[in-house]
Amino acid sequence: MDRRVGRILISRDEIAARVTELGEAIGRDYAGRAPVLVGVLKGAVVFTADLLRAIPMPAAMDFMAVSSYGSGTRSSGVVRLTADLSLSIEGRDVIIVEDVIDSGRTISYLRRNLATRHPRSLALCGLLDKVSRREVEVDVDYVGFVIPDEFVVGYGLDYDGRHRELPDLAVLEPAVPA
Numbered sequence: 001m002d003r004r005v006g007r008i009l010i011s012r013d014e015i016a017a018r019v020t021e022l023g024e025a026i027g028r029d030y031a032g033r034a035p036v037l038v039g040v041l042k043g044a045v046v047f048t049a050d051l052l053r054a055i056p057m058p059a060a061m062d063f064m065a066v067s068s069y070g071s072g073t074r075s076s077g078v079v080r081l082t083a084d085l086s087l088s089i090e091g092r093d094v095i096i097v098e099d100v101i102d103s104g105r106t107i108s109y110l111r112r113n114l115a116t117r118h119p120r121s122l123a124l125c126g127l128l129d130k131v132s133r134r135e136v137e138v139d140v141d142y143v144g145f146v147i148p149d150e151f152v153v154g155y156g157l158d159y160d161g162r163h164r165e166l167p168d169l170a171v172l173e174p175a176v177p178a
């Protein structure tokens with residue numbers, strides 16, 4: 001089914017204000033330390049770049065890619081690593097940065113995977129949390145927005161590779177019949 005970009009759920013100004021608050025909270029919690037932000041490709045790229053600049057201390061940035069089998073607007077729940085970090089995180093304070101936490105399976109896998117590498121600490125920052133969709137329990141240390149179970153695009157989030165460039169977060173809706 002074709003889909004179209006509908007109403008704005010969270011505007012660029014609301015996003016910017018919340019990212020500033022998240023950066024300040026991380027700055028307080030990690031005072032005197034230099035955390036490593038681990039962004040999860042591809043959806044979290046935009047958020048990770050903004051969060052890095054909102055944190056008032058030196059912070060490193062790296063990325064991982066994971067793939068959940070399946071397509072469309074739902075993940076299948078089977079997760080595999082498709083691109084790994086370029087940095088060692090042993091002894092480092094790591095903050096995983098996700099765009100959306102849905103079933104929780106991706107982040108559960110990543111937390112387990114990264115914990116085996118002996119970081120000093122491991123935290124999670126998610127821009128959007130669809131708590132009503134949770135299948136696996138996860139601790140989210142920093143949450144941008146709790147949102148309802150709607151498919152959201154923009155600010156790095158895509159539908160079938162499209163709409164990542166939109167500056168606001170918008171709801172994807174069914175196409176209007178011609």
Ligand code: PRP
Nearest residue numbers: 041042043075100101102103104105106
């Ligand atoms: C999204 C999102 C998370 C995952 C969350 O990634 O970025 O990684 O799904 O879902 P879960 O909690 O049910 O595991 P997506 O597969 O859309 O890939 P992308 O980031 O490359 O767009």
